[in-house]
Amino acid sequence: xxxxxxxxxxxxxxxxxxxxxxLGRMFAMAATRLGYRVHVYAPEHDAPAADVCxxxxxxxxxxxxxxxxxxxxxxxxxxxxxxxxxxxxxxxAKYAPVRPSGAALYTVQDRxxxxxxxxxIGVPCTPFAEATTAADLATxxxxxxxxxVLKTAAWGYDGKGQALVHTVDEATAAHAELGGQPAxxxxxxxxxxELSMLVARNPAGxxxxxxxxxxxxxxxxxxxxxxxxxxxxxxxxxxAEIAATIARExxxxxxxxxxxxxARDGRLLxxxxxxxPHNSGHLTIDACRTSxxxxxxxxxxxxxxxxxxxxxxxxxxxxxxxxxWAGGVPDWVSALADPQLRLHLYGKVHARPGRKMGHLVAxxxxxxxxxxxxxxxxxxxxxxx
Ligand code: AMP
Numbered sequence: 461x462x463x464x465x466x467x468x469x470x471x472x473x474x475x476x477x478x479x480x481x482x483l484g485r486m487f488a489m490a491a492t493r494l495g496y497r498v499h500v501y502a503p504e505h506d507a508p509a510a511d512v513c514x515x516x517x518x519x520x521x522x523x524x525x526x527x528x529x530x531x532x533x534x535x536x537x538x539x540x541x542x543x544x545x546x547x548x549x550x551x552x553a554k555y556a557p558v559r560p561s562g563a564a565l566y567t568v569q570d571r572x573x574x575x576x577x578x579x580x581i582g583v584p585c586t587p588f589a590e591a592t593t594a595a596d597l598a599t600x601x602x603x604x605x606x607x608x609v610l611k612t613a614a615w616g617y618d619g620k621g622q623a624l625v626h627t628v629d630e631a632t633a634a635h636a637e638l639g640g641q642p643a644x645x646x647x648x649x650x651x652x653x654e655l656s657m658l659v660a661r662n663p664a665g666x667x668x669x670x671x672x673x674x675x676x677x678x679x680x681x682x683x684x685x686x687x688x689x690x691x692x693x694x695x696x697x698x699x700a701e702i703a704a705t706i707a708r709e710x711x712x713x714x715x716x717x718x719x720x721x722x723a724r725d726g727r728l729l730x731x732x733x734x735x736x737p738h739n740s741g742h743l744t745i746d747a748c749r750t751s752x753x754x755x756x757x758x759x760x761x762x763x764x765x766x767x768x769x770x771x772x773x774x775x776x777x778x779x780x781x782x783x784x785w786a787g788g789v790p791d792w793v794s795a796l797a798d799p800q801l802r803l804h805l806y807g808k809v810h811a812r813p814g815r816k817m818g819h820l821v822a823x824x825x826x827x828x829x830x831x832x833x834x835x836x837x838x839x840x841x842x843x844x845x
Contacts, residue, residue, distance in 0.1 A: 469761035471495030476534030479541030484509035490753035531555035587647035600645035657703035660755035670768035715756035747775035774827035785811035
């Protein structure tokens with residue numbers, strides 16, 4: 461191993477990242493600003509992080525020799541994507557600390573394991589039951605009730621691999637589509653809103669949280685995030701406490717995000733744990749003293765965590781999905797001409813519907829103004845002058 465758990469990894473060192481999407485790109489930009497070099501490892505060519513990193517290795521996560529060579533060339537390995545084969549983190553850990561660890565990753569990679577972990581540490585989450593076999597499904601329906609959401613246990617994100625079911629027949633049909641994949645049935649939560657908390661934790665045990673962020677989804681994909689949201693204040697302290705507890709109990713080092721449903725009856729329920737920076741946290745780049753990506757760098761390098769304190773009164777982020785390209789190239793000039801807006805693009809060449817291509821951030825004196833400005837700015841992009 462090239463560094464011990466308590467050793468500080470100082471600027472000048474090379475940081476390794478498993479995955480090379482937009483989260484890796486923004487991590488690499490934050491790390492490079494601090495004088496680190498970034499080496500990314502991922503199966504894809506022409507990935508968003510490749511434009512801005514010092515070195516890129518293209519290889520499969522199952523290619524033990526290539527992962528070993530990569531990990532031996534860096535001081536620490538982090539990740540920007542949780543669906544990584546355990547063999548990759550196991551192999552990398554022989555050569556460099558992996559933060560967050562493969563064990564933490566293993567717990568949250570699978571919805572069933574994740575929920576059993578939350579239950580064990582006493583954190584409220586959505587009612588759930590395993591629904592892998594037809595017999596499991598029948599029992600799960602009696603335990604969880606209907607309506608419910610049937611989800612694959614692994615490899616799901618942005619609503620992929622899930623179905624809302626209202627009747628036993630619908631549940632049976634959705635279950636048949638999964639073709640025997642491990643699955644979970646979750647009670648449908650009538651929520652007043654969805655919110656998220658960011659939490660950074662370093663090897664010294666220091667913890668910093670940011671949020672709650674108010675998140676609106678469209679077609680299961682994050683659409684707009686806003687901070688601060690006064691209506692979330694009653695849930696803020698509890699959300700921060702839960703996020704910090706999860707980070708400690710998972711013994712996770714790095715930057716994570718905990719997503720919640722705030723039910724109409726007042727219960728705060730964990731929906732998901734992301735063991736990496738999160739789309740809802742992108743607005744920290746423009747709005748906070750320390751961004752979620754810089755916190756990831758600081759945490760994995762065992763440096764003091766920065767302050768998440770906002771530097772503006774209100775901020776909002778609107779995602780730019782590939783759908784925006786339907787009528788041609790968006791009107792970038794309209795966004796760049798507006799001093800309230802900050803444009804972030806991920807360098808992806810092919811715009812497909814639902815694909816995250818970039819985001820637009822609006823900064824203002826208050827959150828409502830920022831939110832309106834982000835949404836209006838995105839509408840102007842679609843008008844193409
Ligand atoms: P997920 O991939 O589990 O985060 O789900 C994506 C989105 O689907 C969430 O952000 C919610 O908007 C919706 N959703 C998922 N599970 C539930 C549930 N149990 N009750 C209500 N809405 C849900």
